[in-house]
Amino acid sequence: MLTPEKPRRKSAHDRLMQAAMSLFYDHGITGTGIDAIVERAGVAKKSLYNNFSSKADLVNQYLEARHAEWLGLYDKRVATANNPRERILAVFDAYQDHAEFAYERGFRGCGLLNAAAELEAGDTGRAAVRRHKEQVESILAQHLGDLLPNDPDRAKSLAEHIAFLLEGAMARAGLEGNSKRLLAARAVVRNMVEGL
Amino acid sequence: MLTPEKPRRKSAHDRLMQAAMSLFYDHGITGTGIDAIVERAGVAKKSLYNNFSSKADLVNQYLEARHAEWLGLYDKRVATANNPRERILAVFDAYQDHAEFAYERGFRGCGLLNAAAELEAGDTGRAAVRRHKEQVESILAQHLGDLLPNDPDRAKSLAEHIAFLLEGAMARAGLEGNSKRLLAARAVVRNMVEGL
């Protein structure tokens, strides 16, 4: 049995990113040191600096990975939705999936927003988080445009409204350590779009 | 002219708290060191540990002070409101006042929520932030109860809805560095309560 192309161990890069995903989310970015990351990854410190140019670089790649992670969950959810209303709710479901499965040590809200909260004003990471939130709002606007083809202004305004509900519910859910508030917001939105 | 009760210089406690308010908001809690606080306050490090038992104690008092600060702004706004609808909007106006006047180095969203984002899961500070958010929601519920005396369930549900809008708009506003989103949420809420 020749298995020539099977690395039995993940690359240092992957192990480091996995460790960063967990530690940055649980303890924050400033609260997580390089040493803790390499220890969790089971990797030499040199390997971190072979794969990332600095901690800031690792943080930026972490933010991109979180964004991609949510996009993947959303893509799965939206694939099984049959109309614009369900596709809007798919946005909430994707965050719900995030909340339920992605975190081992308890739910703490949106990792991207939490990260942005402790980044300095001019940090490029803040812009990445902002792009993510704008993409979510733009996805909502697109589905609402399908639902209200004759009233694009109202579609845009409703997208902002729903984005606020989503963000606010996530924030409260993170504070409370569970996703009940997220479910409440989803129910509000279901009622909102029902009448469109 | 005897001016026996006029300390020409604020107490070390007040100067420390003022420095903490500014630095914790701008650079985060973990990102702000003791030395930076005492330097900004123009105070000896010993004075910090005379007035606060630890940095965690200072952080907790900081969170309480921020809560009290918002309550003061809200009290001012609600005093000039003439009906439940205006009193609901006063909640938004208080946050707007916060955004416009309280921060010298740029708006970064809700200081309490930002702080909670970087506190560990079990930290008592997170509970303080949660109490603040629950009080805001309870204020909204009270005014909506005045507006809908025959439908307490709907009042409660609307209070949660509006609290989400407020929180989500604050989060987005903080990301974007200005309070436009807060104004947008206020407008949405004004329309919502208009028809009640």
Add this chain to the structure above:
DNA sequence: TAAAATAGGTATACCGGTCTGGCTACTTGG
């Protein structure tokens, strides 16, 4: 084909600097 070069991993030690917190010794105002 066999030797050499390369890429990426490992482990350990170290750098200057900052962290929280405690300490001494001196000064000042009521």
Add this chain to the structure above:
DNA sequence: CCAAGTAGCCAGACCGGTATACCTATTTTA
């Protein structure tokens, strides 16, 4: 006189980041 302030040093841990040296696959080349 004394409480509360001052300046500054120190300990021990941790910060991000670098340096050195070794190991082991794979790949290139003579």
